[in-house]
Amino acid sequence: MKLQYRITIAFGLLLIVVTGASAHMFYSLLLDNLIEQQRNELMLKGQIWIERMKNSRSAISPESVEELQRLFVPNRKVEILLVGDKRKVLYTTLPSSSLKDWLNDLERRAEKRKERRTWLIGSDDYIVVTLPMQNGESRRLLLAVPVRGVKEIRVELTRNIMGTLLVGVIFAILLSFLITRSLVEPLSKLVREIKKVQLRKFAEVQYVPATGEIAEVSESVYFMAQELDRFHDIQKQFFQNASHELKTPLMSIQGYAEGIRDGVFTGDAARQGLDVIVQETTRLKKIVTEMILLGKLESEEHLFHPEAVSAVELVNQAIERLDPIRLKQGITIAVRKEDAEPCVFVDREKFLQALINILGNALRHAREHIDVKLEERKNQLWIDIVDDGEGIPEALLPHLFHRFVKGKNGETGLGLAISRAIIERSGGTIEAHNGVIAGATFRIKLPLQKNP
Ligand SMILES: Nc1ncnc2c1ncn2[C@@H]1O[C@H](COP(=O)(O)OP(=O)(O)O)[C@@H](O)[C@H]1O
Ligand SMILES: [Mg+2]
Structure with missing residues (x-):
């Protein structure tokens, strides 16, 4: 797989894991927060209403309870229970089927003097607030909202946040793709140039512009190719020169030897020819000896x-x-x-x-x-x-x-x-x-x- 895809996939996975973990943490903390918020709202609004009732000094009527309900958002179902002395129900919005359970719970909890976060009544969890109507009075106001509603809010909120996160993740992955491409592209070009070295097309190797460490590699490849090209030329030149240097004396030796054999050179001319043959052989020997020495000097380690x-x-x-x-x-x-x-x-x-x-x-x-x-x-x-x-x-x-x-x-x-x-x-x-x-x-x- 291409390096660019590998980096992008790795980065994308990392991003998904991190955002997933954060979302999970957020999701679990959110419910506590929402419940706390609900409790505060019930408490505040309940107290406002109690204060109003205290000031008006009128008896509790269906109108006054309506006023209390109006304090809450219209489509929120808030259960109200107003209890007087000896568990006497003064007003309630609760269905009569579960009223007994509520009253039992209210009494039990009052005895324990301990507020729990949520109450389980029947099969439903409720966020509950109980408030005394007046200091030292036994009349109590109970306000309750089902936790179910809060959970719905949580799901809704989480869905919105996840949507935003998803857009963020997609954007980040796209960005990473572009960034890695700008990093990886010079590498791909470099690979193409290195392939030219492999095919011995040293002179065709071009400099690949890049930044940072890749620039260093690119420079090294370019200079290496130039150096190899030079070396290649020298080598070629050497073989051409060497064959020329060896061929010239060999040709004159051959010329004289054949001339003497065929009787073209006789007498003094033949002797002169033999002298040339000896001279050229000596020169040849010198060239070969020096070539061998040079070869050894350049290649043998322990010379x-x-x-x-x-x-x-x-x-x-x-x-x-x-x-x-x-x-x-x-x-x-x-x-x-x-x-x-x-x-x-x-x-x-x-x-x-x-x-x-x-x-x-x-x-x-x-x-x-x-x-x-x-x-x-x-x-x-x-x-x-x-x-x-x-x-x-x-x-x-x-x-x-x-x-x-x-x-x-x-x-x-x-x-x-x-x-x-x-x-x-x-x-x-x-x-x-x-x-x-x-x-x-x-x-x-x-x-x-x-x-x-
Ligand atoms: N001291 C010098 N003065 C002038 N030219 C020189 C001198 N030394 C070397 N050269 C030149 O450099 C060439 C290469 O020298 P060298 O490698 O020793 O080869 P060679 O002596 O076999 O010709 C010589 O042929 C000569 O032209
Ligand atoms: Mg010399």
Whole structure:
């Protein structure tokens, strides 16, 4: 069942139970109240009449009793019994069949000196008031109305109130339906958008406007879809680039191999062909090795074995490993550091690889000098690698660290992607920019290890 209907039904049921319980309580209290009210009315009007009789000092006549009846609402039946000395009935509206019962009850209750709420005479309940005609006099006036009449009033009143309550309940349920609809509608829309994610139509996912927590979910879904779309594109791009990178060397290997086999290349040409085949095979092997490493860096949990190591030592080690290339190109590298010996918590071999990739690039592009600067900033270690080459092509900068992104004389285009993966898994970041005058700057930021 739809959430909207479920909420409305639950709310409606709750409302019905609450109003039902209140109505029941009201109904049971109402009778007591009405009886009390009737008693007060009988008492008041009876006293008014007694007072009038006292003042007029005339004997009780049918006219004077009529006057008493007129005090009450015309269609209300009020029984009157006026009793004198020794149970002498002076006047009554009661039928003679039950008169004896009334007189008996009157006497019994007078003895007990206790007024009961209602009297049961025959099979009927009555609300009764007895009043002395004058102080100390034995003449008494008895006024009675049947409880039945009061019950009818109660039913009538209750019916009216229930009618009003019913209209209220219907109105409240309608309102709840509208409110829940405004809450649930964004959810239904959100479900439609999430289905698009399921069908991998990430780019089609739209933002669903909503408020409160639903807005947060909606935002998350939207951004998740955007992120997935980006990831999907990167993935697609990766496969295209990878197949291109692998296909090119394979095609030249195939071309030369077939040429040599078919006798197209002979002598020196054949030897040159074989050289190309060896070169391209080496490049292929490098690409495949780096691709495998990248894949592992991104997926394998237990590939890293971090330890506390001196950052300066790592930098010097990386430079040392690159010494043959550096010497061949006649480039100088200066390591500048503060007095402190900063320590970082990284996987030694992997991090060395990251540094070698960046320094190797710098050696390839520098004219004559590379600066490596280590600096402690708050709880971080910043390692800047600055060269004096031609700088990074502006077009590459936004996605320099993506796979297979490379410049004119690039190699595999995987080196910086590998460096970034290693640095990020060590809890650090890497960024690149071009210097104001010339050259490229790579900045690695790593959390500092306090106690080596
Ligand atoms: N220090 C640098 N100066 C200028 N360009 C650079 C520098 N480092 C990297 N690049 C550019 O970034 C590209 C990507 O580098 P990298 O991922 O290491 O791939 P590769 O070195 O295999 O080409 C390089 O091809 C080059 O164009
Ligand atoms: Mg490289």
